[in-house]
Amino acid sequence: ETDGKETWIEREQPIDYRQMEPATIREAVRQAGIVGLGGAGFPAFIKLNPGKPIDTLILNGAECEPYITCDDMLMRKQADEILRGLLIIRRAVQARRCIIAIEDNKPEAGHSMQQALQRLESTDANDIVITMVPARYPAGGEKQLIKVVTGQEVPSGGLPAQIGVVCHNVATAAAVRRAVEQGEPLLSRYVTITGSAVAEPGNFEVLIGTPVMELLHACGTRLDSLQEVIMGGPMMGIALANHEVPLVKTGNCLLTVSRGEMEQHPTIQPCIRCGNCADACPVSLLPQQLYWHARAKDFDKIQEYDLFDCIECGCCAYVCPSNIPLVHYYRFAKSEIRSQQEQKRKADIARQRHEQREQRLAREKAERAARHARKKPGITDEKKRAAIQAAVERAKASKQGAPDDV
Incomplete structure (x- = not known):
């Protein structure tokens, strides 16, 4: 049972991921419940065990849709933590090189990540490059990003691992770092809360499971003019039928729409x-x-x-x-x-x-x-069978004979 104090455990000794086996890293990620935080929600530990040799590890820092800026904020504020997670993931998949892909409309995030890369030890920073990609939707899609960054195409119906590539989101990398080095499960994530009905839009670190209505109240949402709330972006998001639903792990954005802002049907x-x-x-x-x-x-x-x-x-x-x-x-x-x-x-x-x-x-x-056949008497000796038959004949004859014959 929990003690209700909401305080985190203290590690007895620091964890060095360099001394960990890839299988141990994958198990720590699995136990932490980490999924792809870019929107797909695929279990991260499965992608850490691709089953094929991996040449390139791509860290996806390209927001997949308009309005969403939570990854941008994360790269600005926690660049060192993201790179630390990248190193852990690289050890887990044994990748030869790493590419951090950031959209070219995020110069501050790119600068922050570049500075964090320079702070790494030279041995850790080997074969890690930061590349800026065009801010064109859907640049954040996994297969589209792989095509832009490497020039390779994922086969139809196939997986990136088939061409030696693994792609993870920057938020996933930060969560992996906390899980492996601090033993922290996926408890929270950065969320963009925006839209015409929100008085104070922004990016916030929110506990998983927080009711959407609580988040709307906290941002000063004008509920009287609210038409609907979309979880996700304007292109791939889903309109919520109930605003009391909890924030899920893949909830990277809450987009509010005011009445009359768009045609309903x-x-x-x-x-x-x-x-x-x-x-x-x-x-x-x-x-x-x-x-x-x-x-x-x-x-x-x-x-x-x-x-x-x-x-x-x-x-x-x-x-x-x-x-x-x-x-x-x-x-x-x-x-x-x-x-x-x-x-x-x-x-x-x-x-x-x-x-x-x-x-x-x-x-x-x-x-x-x-079994039944084995239990039947199997007499094969002809002499024994003849003797038995003779005895039977004598018994019959004795029964038919006179009493003085006995």
Whole structure:
């Protein structure tokens, strides 16, 4: 039980990550409950065990959407901690080189990280470079950033580890440092709270699980003019149906929208096949084809068009002149496909169990028959059989004979 004092434990001795095995680092990260803090929420310890040789470790300091500046603030304030986490992650994945990618519209963050890099020991700073990338949405996407930084493309349906690359967010690196060196689980994160309804917008370190309404009150949100709150950015965020929900680990931004600021339900028109969505897609997909197949529930065909390569960035829906909510259709199709795959998996398991049961019953029946056969008398000697038969005949004759014959 907790003591309720909300005080942190004190380490008996400092932890040197250089003396730790990669497996020990991964276990510490797993126990701390650290996930990707850039928005995806993928368990960090899994990416620390890619199962393949890693050449390049990329630290993602590119904000994935407009309005979000929490990583920018973190790099300004905790650059040393981020670099320390980078070194720990590098040891865990045994990467040859490290690249810290920062958008070119964040000069202060870049300067802060550069100064922190200069403060590192020369041996630690080897093969670590900071590169500025264009501030173009969705520059913060993992596959897009890898393409910009290394020139390599992640295969369709594949993972970055297949091309020798691992990518982590800067906030994840800071959390890894606290977990490994201080034994601190993921308790808090930086969150951007902004929007037209917020009187005092800013970036705040917030405990995981804090109710959204408490955060809105703390920032002086004008609730009377509030239309909705989006968790995440304007492109990929999700509108909250209830403002009492807690802040989750992936909640990097709370974006408020005032009444009348945007059209609530724009009129949806038929697709005119203008091709704007295909031009805007950063993954070079064919959004209009995905839309048609999703609408027709042709889930086999839609997978032929690489549905699961879609990163749901919302660029296609943003440029659509017909106001078609394309991403909604893609999410629906993905959900249905996963549901069908799960049902098929369960059906396969049930079929295998039935077949195994039938095989077991047949085997047990054969074993019982064999045991029964072994228990029967097996007399093979002809002389013994003849003697027994003669004795039987004599017994019959004695029963049929007169009493004086006895």
